[in-house]
Amino acid sequence: MPLLSWRSPTLRASPKLFNSNQVQDALLAILGSDKEPPLTMKEVATRLGYNRRTIFSHFPDLCSAISAKYRSYGKACHTEKIQQSCREVKQIVLKLHNQGEYPSEARVSEIMTHPGYLRYRQVRAALNETRREIGV
Structure with a gap:
């Protein structure tokens, strides 16, 4: 039986x-940079012209720190968006109440x-807190 070569x-x-x-x-310069949004490791690897795995195998601590910085930024943005939505909901509830409309969840x-x-x-x-405050 002949052996087949695989390419x-x-x-x-x-x-x-x-x-x-x-x-x-x-990597140290990227880690120390205040640029927003921070770079992902994929973006860092592309800019440096190396594979992510290659960079990680040489500098696992720096790569982990860059990834942690990116995740932290993402969490901070998410928290800010939730706080902004809370402020927006309060304004909408008060506006609807002043217009004589019931501030239902669907309407808000x-x-x-x-x-x-x-x-x-x-x-x-x-x-719910804002509705409670206005007595609805």
Whole structure:
């Protein structure tokens, strides 16, 4: 029985030299940067011209710190959006009440910029609290 040779449909790229000092300096600069939004590790790897896994295998701590910085920024943005939605809900409830309309959840969500935020506990609590404050 003849042996079949198997070949990959794509040719493998030639390995390129990894400039460890240059990559480390770049990672430290990115980590120390106040640029917003911070870069993801995928973006960092693309800018440096190396694979993420290659960079991570050489500098796992720096890569983890960059990823943590990105996640922290995302969480802060999310928290700010929820707080903004809470303020918006309070304004809408007061506006509807002043117009003589009952500030139902459905009516409030029709007016909200991002009605999907009503699924969050804090936004729903702001709705209920504001309705309680105005005595509805």
